[in-house]
Amino acid sequence: MTGADRTVFVNTAAASTGGTGVPSESVDLTAPFGGGTLPNPVTTASGCAGYGRELAKFLPLAELGSITTKTIMPAPRSGRPTPRMAETPSGMLNGIGLQGSGIEHFVANELPWLAERGARVLVSVAGERVEDFAACARALNGQPGVVGLEVNLSCPNADNSGLVFAANPATAHDVVQAVREVAEPTLPVYAKLAPDVTSITDVAKACVRAGADGLSMINTLPGVVIDTDTLRPHLAGVVGGLSGPAIRPVAVGCVYAVHAAMRAGECAAVPILGMGGIRTGRDALEFVLAGASGVAVGTAIFNDPTAPLRVLDELREALAARGFAKLTDAVGLAHHH
Amino acid sequence: MAHPVQRQAEIVELSPVGAYHRLVLRAEGIAERVLPGHFAALAVDRADGSLLLRRPFFVHRADPAEATVEVVFAEAGRGTRALARQRVGDVVDVVAPLGNAFPIPTGPASALMVAGGYGGVPLFGLAERITEQGGSVGFILGASTADRLFGVEQARAFTPDVLVTTEDGSYGIRGQITLPLTEAMRAIEARVVYASGPTGMLRAVAEVCAREGVRCFTAVEQTMACGVGVCMSCVLPVVGEDGVSRLVRSCVDGPCLDGSRVRWEDIGAVPPDLEGAAAMGGC
Ligand SMILES: Cc1cc2nc3c(=O)[nH]c(=O)nc-3n(C[C@H](O)[C@H](O)[C@H](O)COP(=O)(O)OP(=O)(O)OC[C@H]3O[C@@H](n4cnc5c(N)ncnc54)[C@H](O)[C@@H]3O)c2cc1C
Ligand SMILES: Cc1cc2nc3c(=O)[nH]c(=O)nc-3n(C[C@H](O)[C@H](O)[C@H](O)COP(=O)(O)O)c2cc1C
Ligand code: FES
Numbered sequence: 001m002t003g004a005d006r007t008v009f010v011n012t013a014a015a016s017t018g019g020t021g022v023p024s025e026s027v028d029l030t031a032p033f034g035g036g037t038l039p040n041p042v043t044t045a046s047g048c049a050g051y052g053r054e055l056a057k058f059l060p061l062a063e064l065g066s067i068t069t070k071t072i073m074p075a076p077r078s079g080r081p082t083p084r085m086a087e088t089p090s091g092m093l094n095g096i097g098l099q100g101s102g103i104e105h106f107v108a109n110e111l112p113w114l115a116e117r118g119a120r121v122l123v124s125v126a127g128e129r130v131e132d133f134a135a136c137a138r139a140l141n142g143q144p145g146v147v148g149l150e151v152n153l154s155c156p157n158a159d160n161s162g163l164v165f166a167a168n169p170a171t172a173h174d175v176v177q178a179v180r181e182v183a184e185p186t187l188p189v190y191a192k193l194a195p196d197v198t199s200i201t202d203v204a205k206a207c208v209r210a211g212a213d214g215l216s217m218i219n220t221l222p223g224v225v226i227d228t229d230t231l232r233p234h235l236a237g238v239v240g241g242l243s244g245p246a247i248r249p250v251a252v253g254c255v256y257a258v259h260a261a262m263r264a265g266e267c268a269a270v271p272i273l274g275m276g277g278i279r280t281g282r283d284a285l286e287f288v289l290a291g292a293s294g295v296a297v298g299t300a301i302f303n304d305p306t307a308p309l310r311v312l313d314e315l316r317e318a319l320a321a322r323g324f325a326k327l328t329d330a331v332g333l334a335h336h337h
Numbered sequence: 338m339a340h341p342v343q344r345q346a347e348i349v350e351l352s353p354v355g356a357y358h359r360l361v362l363r364a365e366g367i368a369e370r371v372l373p374g375h376f377a378a379l380a381v382d383r384a385d386g387s388l389l390l391r392r393p394f395f396v397h398r399a400d401p402a403e404a405t406v407e408v409v410f411a412e413a414g415r416g417t418r419a420l421a422r423q424r425v426g427d428v429v430d431v432v433a434p435l436g437n438a439f440p441i442p443t444g445p446a447s448a449l450m451v452a453g454g455y456g457g458v459p460l461f462g463l464a465e466r467i468t469e470q471g472g473s474v475g476f477i478l479g480a481s482t483a484d485r486l487f488g489v490e491q492a493r494a495f496t497p498d499v500l501v502t503t504e505d506g507s508y509g510i511r512g513q514i515t516l517p518l519t520e521a522m523r524a525i526e527a528r529v530v531y532a533s534g535p536t537g538m539l540r541a542v543a544e545v546c547a548r549e550g551v552r553c554f555t556a557v558e559q560t561m562a563c564g565v566g567v568c569m570s571c572v573l574p575v576v577g578e579d580g581v582s583r584l585v586r587s588c589v590d591g592p593c594l595d596g597s598r599v600r601w602e603d604i605g606a607v608p609p610d611l612e613g614a615a616a617m618g619g620c
Binding site: 090102 | 384
């Protein structure tokens with residue numbers, strides 16, 4: 001690791017071991033998740049690991065803290081026309097349009113397979129109306145393997161001229177509240193926030209008030225790529241979502257701001273699942289220091305299908321090299337300045 | 338679908354062939370898994386570089402004894418230019434084999450290989466399999482210009498039934514690859530046609546085959562972000578066994594698709610009868 005040859009922050013817990021290093025295998029990676037914990041903080045970002053089957057060829061899913069599914073809606077969706085993606089500097093733009101076979105198909109055909117493999121599944125759900133979200137949540141009650149629900153608020157609201165639910169605190173609140181009401185009480189509900197809003201902390205506060213047990217941030221940033229040969233937008237859907245290392249500082253900034261609001265007591269403290277451009281354990285540690293107690297790996301999977309597990313190993317080493325015996329000792333430490 | 342592995346492969350050869358580059362990679366555990374039609378996804382930048390997405394290329398040859406796989410690529414943009422600048426001895430991160438393989442007729446059959454540009458790349462291994470089974474093959478190789486033809490000598494070494502077309506007439510028959518297609522199919526009494534090349538060409542070949550009542554398998558190329566089936570960027574509309582049309586992932590359910598099942602005219606669209614099209618309101 002790079003930590004060894006630099007001035008490394010020594011945390012108080014590490015002082016008792018008398019130095020900056022702890023053996024990496026002894027780092028306790030137990031990660032707060034909702035009101036409970038997961039064995040480690042790493043998950044896959046929704047839409048970047050399908051429903052797990054393909055990734056299972058590259059890594060044992062049960063070794064990840066959890067696997068987050070592609071967002072599931074009540075009915076099958078074709079998704080948008082192609083082209084659906086364009087590569088951008090240190091990232092990509094996607095306009096997939098939430099293609100999927102619907103919640104019934106997922107429960108009948110995908111979830112049992114995941115559960116058999118011992119995967120802990122964070123199911124991402126969405127809808128065009130508040131009741132669609134609730135219908136998905138209800139269908140997941142009592143199903144095997146499900147450790148939590150992630151509410152994808154970046155879906156256009158059919159009842160509000162297509163503005164996404166994440167766009168304002170009130171609509172985000174209503175969705176989270178509806179899901180929290182119908183979901184099994186023991187099942188954590190995470191609200192997934194969009195970065196392109198006036199105040200992400202206001203949306204975060206509304207979600208937590210509505211009963212969110214955790215916050216996932218961030219979803220992609222909207223953007224357009226224009227093909228200068230055809231002189232037209234590159235994506236068939238014109239606007240797509242930007243992801244990858246290019247958005248990492250935006251994502252870390254969002255986590256930092258919301259964690260700061262929690263520290264200031266403006267928002268009840270719930271665990272944050274950080275994502276946006278995580279490619280290495282060092283990147284993951286940035287999110288942890290900003291206030292995340294879990295991290296999701298998305299676009300980096302397209303570059304390296306083993307990325308989630310590699311990030312986990314590298315994060316363990318990065319923590320050890322800096323003297324952290326426990327992941328939780330590092331959460332939010334960047335705010336202690 | 339193939340069972341892919343990820344390897345750090347060493348470049349053992351990188352040399353020009355016409356307008357293309359031939360790249361031979363050595364890595365354990367890949368060659369023995371490759372079937373004709375499989376592709377490899379190559380990282381084109383450093384592990385911390387800014388080009389994140391892998392580039393897909395058909396496997397041309399796989400040699401299990403040498404633990405090598407060979408791809409042939411055109412310089413198309415930044416990624417392939419970076420690949421072309423690599424040197425023998427450099428290491429490339431490879432995920433392979435990916436995708437499905439071409440279905441091969443059982444028993445001896447006459448097959449016509451139709452290759453546009455570098456499209457011949459996946460067809461030679463297939464031709465070998467078919468002849469090993471006592472079948473016979475013919476080739477039509479076409480390109481815009483002579484330097485963009487691939488595999489003319491290789492095809493001639495295989496069979497006397499080789500036709501070559503160039504759009505500018507710089508080599509062989511002047512015109513598009515479909516010009517001699519019907520005649521060639523009849524001449525060798527083709528029971529199946531395998532086509533690889535640009536999408537427009539695949540569509541035209543599939544239409545001729547439909548008219549002639551001959552099976553047709555096409556190797557499609559759609560832009561891919563992941564190549565392994567997790568991102569849904571590489572889809573195209575295909576009529577399923579159940580008669581329902583769906584957007585299927587060309588990286589796992591393809592790239593080798595029955596030409597009569599692909600809805601060529603609807604690539605890049607979401608026609609209303611596709612499964613799930615009705616749900617595409619706002620999102
Ligand atoms: C299954 C499959 C097999 C292929 N086999 C071969 C082969 O054997 N030989 C060969 O020369 N080329 C092959 N291609 C095309 C090759 O992948 C592209 O030429 C290459 O990705 C271009 O990358 P670039 O960075 O040079 O171009 P850029 O235009 O800079 O690429 C930008 C992005 O668009 C994608 N892209 C651009 N053109 C294509 C294309 N034609 N097809 C798919 N993605 C594209 C790139 O992968 C990248 O993500 C194949 C494509 C597919 C899907
Ligand atoms: C191809 C693709 C598909 C995505 N699909 C979804 C989705 O279905 N639901 C969702 O909440 N986020 C989706 N996302 C957003 C990611 O989950 C993640 O929030 C974002 O990409 C930032 O992380 P990253 O930079 O690590 O990819 C998708 C991202 C990509 C690149
Ligand atoms: S390229 Fe990602 S699913 Fe096919």
